[in-house]
Amino acid sequence: MSQTIHAPWRMEYIRLLENQDQSQGGCFLCQAVQALGSDPDRRSRRVLWSSSHSIAVMNKFPYTNGHLLVAPREHVSCLEDLSDEQLYDLQLQTVTATRLLKKAMCPQGFNIGMNLGRCAGAGLPGHLHQHVVPRWAGDVNFMSVIGNVRVQPQAMDLLYDELMALIPSITQ
Numbered sequence: 050m051s052q053t054i055h056a057p058w059r060m061e062y063i064r065l066l067e068n069q070d071q072s073q074g075g076c077f078l079c080q081a082v083q084a085l086g087s088d089p090d091r092r093s094r095r096v097l098w099s100s101s102h103s104i105a106v107m108n109k110f111p112y113t114n115g116h117l118l119v120a121p122r123e124h125v126s127c128l129e130d131l132s133d134e135q136l137y138d139l140q141l142q143t144v145t146a147t148r149l150l151k152k153a154m155c156p157q158g159f160n161i162g163m164n165l166g167r168c169a170g171a172g173l174p175g176h177l178h179q180h181v182v183p184r185w186a187g188d189v190n191f192m193s194v195i196g197n198v199r200v201q202p203q204a205m206d207l208l209y210d211e212l213m214a215l216i217p218s219i220t221q
């Protein structure tokens with residue numbers, strides 16, 4: 050039986066993205082693709098790795114620590130606009146994300162999926178992305194007990210370094 054994680058800070062995220070999405074060039078996933086060539090930008094945007102058609106980043110407003118996003122490099126909103134190669138690569142990188150998180154965090158399960166369109170809950174409807182959320186028994190209870198606590202930025206920095214160190218061992 051699945052339960053929804055209570056993450057009240059996500060409203061802040063959705064409002065932020067609504068503002069970003071309306072401005073020219075405000076797409077954080079396209080900015081992540083552009084940051085690939087620059088170490089400081091790459092780190093501040095928590096870009097983990099890229100492949101021929103995809104990019105993987107840490108979600109800055111995560112449901113749980115370790116919440117990753119895998120997206121096509123191209124700014125595309127509809128699955129049917131992706132080529133077979135882009136679709137296949139997106140799934141391959143999703144598998145890589147689970148392999149990486151298993152190695153780093155030993156999750157007991159995952160929630161993986163997409164919200165397509167604003168009404169389906171997409172914070173950034175213009176650029177589709179797959180959520181990879183690691184889960185542990187009891188994490189829902191923990192979050193609902195703690196209420197407003199969000200994943201600490203310091204914890205995310207530590208995890209970013211840990212994931213970056215592991216990437217060479219899990220990508221081909």
Ligand SMILES: [Zn+2]
Binds near residue numbers: 079080124175
């Ligand atoms: Zn984009």
